[in-house]
């Protein structure tokens with residue numbers, strides 16, 4: 001016998017009290033908090049009526065107490081708590097009391113490495129440094145057969161789903177035969193999870209790997225994957241512009257979006273983000289590029305950073321910052337931390353000014 005909906009919700013809330021994926025279920029929840037930023041300014045149907053404040057705590061936290069009906073994974077009706085009754089049309093629908101829990105849209109996790117996940121036990125990065133992370137992952141690669149990759153990826157998907165994620169983009173180490181092995185495993189998982197998770201996959205290689213016929217092959221492989229994206233690791237060199245032109249050309253020919261790992265260091269001379277932005281404009285690929293990490297931006301001069309940020313804005317590039325990853329891995333010798341502290345405040349407002357619109361496009365379609 002199937003567990004009742006209320007039991008499922010209770011279980012989900014015990015995993016994460018603030019979010020849960022309940023697609024294709026039909027229920028009305030009473031007394032649910034929703035962040036004010038996710039709601040229209042006024043009560044639906046009453047353009048002059050602001051949302052009422054339920055209690056001082058909710059007001060301080062910018063939460064609004066609502067009654068909510070969800071059907072087929074989308075909000076069917078919404079009103080201020082207790083102000084009107086939600087009529088449930090379906091006999092299978094349930095009414096539940098979320099006891100002032102908070103409801104969010106499901107998460108869209110835009111930057112993951114499912115192929116690297118859950119390998120710590122056999123390959124721990126004991127120094128916590130960026131360099132050891134790279135070395136450990138490289139050494140761990142000997143285990144990455146189809147079965148191993150599938151098992152670790154599947155566990156990551158289960159964890160993500162249990163905590164309310166709806167969409168995941170993963171970078172895939174794509175050197176040599178590994179691309180076929182990892183992408184093959186991910187294809188199976190994509191099929192198995194197709195009714196619960198949207199999964200995208202991005203090429204992760206240094207850009208020289210896109211040269212010659214090998215590059216065409218790699219691009220074709222990702223173009224065949226439903227949700228495939230081209231990308232990689234641009235490195236500062238005299239070749240960079242040409243390499244970017246090549247990747248953009250391959251992406252355009254296959255109508256693929258692009259996603260790059262840029263400037264993951266405390267070295268201010270690393271500014272591949274600017275080159276990517278210039279390439280996006282040069283190729284008319286505005287709005288189709290995402291860049292992750294962007295650490296060195298924080299240690300560059302105000303003038304240099306502003307020039308890059310203006311280009312990023314013009315290119316419509318979505319920015320993914322990875323604070324958990326980079327606070328852990330970066331600057332363990334403290335070389336850049338002084339510079340970072342000085343620039344943190346001024347950079348914060350600049351960084352906030354451009355990424356959200358671009359990022360929002362990649363988060364669009366999120367449902368409760």
Ligand SMILES: [Zn+2]
Pocket residue numbers: 111112113171261292
């Ligand atoms: Zn990454």
